[in-house]
Amino acid sequence: MxxxxxxxxxxxxxxxxxxxxxxAQALHGATFVVDAxxxxxxxxxNGIVIDIGRAHDALRAVLSPLNYRNLDDIPEFKGKNTTxxxxxKHIHDSLxxxxxxxxxxxxxxxxxxxRVSISESHVARAHYxxxxx
Amino acid sequence: MxxxxxxxxxxxxxxxxxxxxxxAQALHGATFVVDAxxxxxxxxxNGIVIDIGRAHDALRAVLSPLNYRNLDDIPEFKGKNTTxxxxxKHIHDSLxxxxxxxxxxxxxxxxxxxRVSISESHVARAHYxxxxx
Amino acid sequence: MxxxxxxxxxxxxxxxxxxxxxxAQALHGATFVVDAxxxxxxxxxNGIVIDIGRAHDALRAVLSPLNYRNLDDIPEFKGKNTTxxxxxKHIHDSLxxxxxxxxxxxxxxxxxxxRVSISESHVARAHYxxxxx
Amino acid sequence: MxxxxxxxxxxxxxxxxxxxxxxAQALHGATFVVDAxxxxxxxxxNGIVIDIGRAHDALRAVLSPLNYRNLDDIPEFKGKNTTxxxxxKHIHDSLxxxxxxxxxxxxxxxxxxxRVSISESHVARAHYxxxxx
Amino acid sequence: MxxxxxxxxxxxxxxxxxxxxxxAQALHGATFVVDAxxxxxxxxxNGIVIDIGRAHDALRAVLSPLNYRNLDDIPEFKGKNTTxxxxxKHIHDSLxxxxxxxxxxxxxxxxxxxRVSISESHVARAHYxxxxx
Amino acid sequence: MxxxxxxxxxxxxxxxxxxxxxxAQALHGATFVVDAxxxxxxxxxNGIVIDIGRAHDALRAVLSPLNYRNLDDIPEFKGKNTTxxxxxKHIHDSLxxxxxxxxxxxxxxxxxxxRVSISESHVARAHYxxxxx
Numbered sequence: 001m002x003x004x005x006x007x008x009x010x011x012x013x014x015x016x017x018x019x020x021x022x023x024a025q026a027l028h029g030a031t032f033v034v035d036a037x038x039x040x041x042x043x044x045x046n047g048i049v050i051d052i053g054r055a056h057d058a059l060r061a062v063l064s065p066l067n068y069r070n071l072d073d074i075p076e077f078k079g080k081n082t083t084x085x086x087x088x089k090h091i092h093d094s095l096x097x098x099x100x101x102x103x104x105x106x107x108x109x110x111x112x113x114x115r116v117s118i119s120e121s122h123v124a125r126a127h128y129x130x131x132x133x
Numbered sequence: 134m135x136x137x138x139x140x141x142x143x144x145x146x147x148x149x150x151x152x153x154x155x156x157a158q159a160l161h162g163a164t165f166v167v168d169a170x171x172x173x174x175x176x177x178x179n180g181i182v183i184d185i186g187r188a189h190d191a192l193r194a195v196l197s198p199l200n201y202r203n204l205d206d207i208p209e210f211k212g213k214n215t216t217x218x219x220x221x222k223h224i225h226d227s228l229x230x231x232x233x234x235x236x237x238x239x240x241x242x243x244x245x246x247x248r249v250s251i252s253e254s255h256v257a258r259a260h261y262x263x264x265x266x
Numbered sequence: 267m268x269x270x271x272x273x274x275x276x277x278x279x280x281x282x283x284x285x286x287x288x289x290a291q292a293l294h295g296a297t298f299v300v301d302a303x304x305x306x307x308x309x310x311x312n313g314i315v316i317d318i319g320r321a322h323d324a325l326r327a328v329l330s331p332l333n334y335r336n337l338d339d340i341p342e343f344k345g346k347n348t349t350x351x352x353x354x355k356h357i358h359d360s361l362x363x364x365x366x367x368x369x370x371x372x373x374x375x376x377x378x379x380x381r382v383s384i385s386e387s388h389v390a391r392a393h394y395x396x397x398x399x
Numbered sequence: 400m401x402x403x404x405x406x407x408x409x410x411x412x413x414x415x416x417x418x419x420x421x422x423a424q425a426l427h428g429a430t431f432v433v434d435a436x437x438x439x440x441x442x443x444x445n446g447i448v449i450d451i452g453r454a455h456d457a458l459r460a461v462l463s464p465l466n467y468r469n470l471d472d473i474p475e476f477k478g479k480n481t482t483x484x485x486x487x488k489h490i491h492d493s494l495x496x497x498x499x500x501x502x503x504x505x506x507x508x509x510x511x512x513x514r515v516s517i518s519e520s521h522v523a524r525a526h527y528x529x530x531x532x
Numbered sequence: 533m534x535x536x537x538x539x540x541x542x543x544x545x546x547x548x549x550x551x552x553x554x555x556a557q558a559l560h561g562a563t564f565v566v567d568a569x570x571x572x573x574x575x576x577x578n579g580i581v582i583d584i585g586r587a588h589d590a591l592r593a594v595l596s597p598l599n600y601r602n603l604d605d606i607p608e609f610k611g612k613n614t615t616x617x618x619x620x621k622h623i624h625d626s627l628x629x630x631x632x633x634x635x636x637x638x639x640x641x642x643x644x645x646x647r648v649s650i651s652e653s654h655v656a657r658a659h660y661x662x663x664x665x
Numbered sequence: 666m667x668x669x670x671x672x673x674x675x676x677x678x679x680x681x682x683x684x685x686x687x688x689a690q691a692l693h694g695a696t697f698v699v700d701a702x703x704x705x706x707x708x709x710x711n712g713i714v715i716d717i718g719r720a721h722d723a724l725r726a727v728l729s730p731l732n733y734r735n736l737d738d739i740p741e742f743k744g745k746n747t748t749x750x751x752x753x754k755h756i757h758d759s760l761x762x763x764x765x766x767x768x769x770x771x772x773x774x775x776x777x778x779x780r781v782s783i784s785e786s787h788v789a790r791a792h793y794x795x796x797x798x
Binding site for chain 5: 288391
């Protein structure tokens with residue numbers, strides 16, 4: 001199985017609801033360094049999974065609406081805790097939608113899965129991976 | 134599949150028995166930078182796999198008895214080579230026990246697997262992953 | 267010249283005033299991974315600059331009041347942009363005060379300088395260094 | 400499942416054919432930092448997957464013929480784009496051949512899979528993983 | 533002294549002349565991960581050394597003419613070995629020229645020095661630092 | 666000022682004497698990832714500070730007698746705490762001796778200083794820098 005993985009980041013504010021979060025219930029923030037991995041069984045005729053530049057652009061397109069935002073103010077996230085693991089799935093689902101719509105420069109059917117990893121610090125990360133089809 | 138992964142470290146001495154180890158048969162030591170990854174199919178009502186603070190505490194609890202020790206002196210490791218890969222499983226099994234005993238702040242049945250990664254240097258790592266149930 | 271350097275992090279929200287900041291004028295946030303470096307000409311009788319555990323504690327003490335906060339709400343920062351470089355000096359000055367008050371486990375006069383580095387992402391950092399005396 | 404993973408690197412020149420590559424169609428180059436991961440269900444009697452020193456040697460043996468080369472000049476790669484993902488499989492296949500020939504210091508049947516990861520920069524990586532049998 | 537430091541990268545081919553380079557006399561290549569550090573005694577009224585976005589743009593502008601190139605073909609480098617340390621100074625001098633021409637969004641006189649670091653792999657780096665005035 | 670910096674590592678056991686060390690008074694160990702930086706005002710006719718391969722060899726030569734050892738057993742370190750900062754100076758002094766003896770492939774007088782950095786974990790480092798002449 002082949003994987004191509006690209007990195008970008010966002011800087012956001014948010015707060016959490018639930019006693020489990022302790023001091024993180026207050027409004028705080030994070031730099032999320034995001035890795036998006038595109039997984040395929042075969043390379044295309046050019047010898048790639050998808051073009052790395054295209055992968056960077058796709059990730060940037062998904063991250064831009066979140067960057068420099070207070071996630072508490074984004075209607076789509078209303079009533080949700082925008083935890084690191086929640087966001088891995090949000091980003092995954094947006095990239096998966098682009099893949100299924102053949103927007104990544106390759107027939108989406110040729111891509112098998114997408115994995116999103118987010119480092120919230122040098123000591124904590126989250127991942128989400130799911131098949132596309 | 135969702136994963137939350139936290140990092141901590143220990144600084145230990147040990148020696149190995151077996152010609153394959155060459156100079157590492159002598160008493161030497163290592164900093165083991167340990168990543169513990171908790172894997173689940175779903176997030177809980179708070180939007181988390183398990184709380185990251187709790188995950189850090191669980192890892193710390195497993196590592197503390199090993200930290201600043203000569204592993205050759207630990208009865209549980211008698212007759213074993215405490216290689217990096219051996220230790221990934223030791224740490225995994227201790228975390229798995231805690232998970233199965235519902236000690237990680239979530240019904241252990243909701244966790245599917247645990248993966249432990251240890252970096253012994255900037256050029257060598259080991260991993261162990263196994264399902265919990 | 268000897269240096270001992272320790273790492274910790276904070277997760278904060280803040281906003282900036284000034285057209286130069288573009289979208290970062292909005293409320294957003296950051297993970298700041300902070301390295302505090304203590305610099306001395308000589309080691310003490312134990313063979314250390316200062317104890318690494320003590321250095322970690324000193325850094326933690328300075329960072330705790332900032333962690334999980336909206337920096338816009340901290341009276342001390344009123345009217346200031348809490349940029350990465352601004353915060354390197356804030357953290358430096360707090361550590362320097364502790365050093366000058368002999369609170370780091372060594373005669374502060376034996377320490378020559380403190381350098382604080384903050385990584386705000388995998389592609390941007392700031393540093394502040396100044397002599398103590 | 401146990402994994403042992405070692406790191407080395409090569410510095411190569413190459414060019415790509417295909418409009419998708421844009422400016423990378425010109426002769427350029429890369430440092431490829433390569434991680435080779437050897438995966439097994441069990442440890443051997445020494446408590447290892449394979450010896451880490453041996454793993455380093457095996458990876459070095461595969462990388463040496465590529466290091467300091469213009470990959471466009473290597474007959475084996477004639478008519479191929481030596482993309483990062485293409486090279487993960489090339490390195491994988493060479494290591495797999497050594498594993499199947501019992502050249503890694505352990506019965507190759509005891510190894511289940513090999514994964515090769517290549518970082519081409521701080522923001523882009525590729526991986527290839529396949530079972531050995 | 534305050535420093536703001538940003539990271540970008542280029543992927544280039546080149547060859548070296550001189551027996552000291554051994555196999556690196558052949559045409560090969562490198563990914564150079566470049567950190568550009570801008571150093572000032574004071575922050576401006578916005579609380580910054582220079583804007584981090586502007587710093588990224590300035591570095592990108594200097595790196596773009598080199599990216600995806602065979603450096604042996606660039607007239608400016610004729611008769612030079614484009615070693616990692618040589619390139620740190622080349623990039624430094626280009627950034628210094630922009631700083632002295634007040635092109636970094638701040639009076640260049642307020643900047644004291646520029647440092648350029650290049651990682652050519654996970655085990656080798658070079659740096660060049662010089663005062664601006 | 667130009668700098669070339671190379672990385673290697675050792676895995677050692679040791680213990681410390683002195684109440685300040687707490688649990689680190691027991692026999693334990695560390696992986697020390699060591700960066701050796703060679704600093705010069707000018708490049709030589711080849712466009713280098715010193716050859717990076719030669720720098721790697723020089724560092725390896727200094728580290729080899731320490732690797733896979735219990736530092737408590739090394740006569741030269743008798744009565745010393747082999748702390749991370751102590752070892753930065755030990756390695757520095759050995760490299761400086763080689764530089765002054767013209768053993769690094771360049772007239773030692775052309776080198777101005779050497780800096781040694783040791784990472785003992787992902788959260789603690791030490792450095793030692795001194796002029797050569």
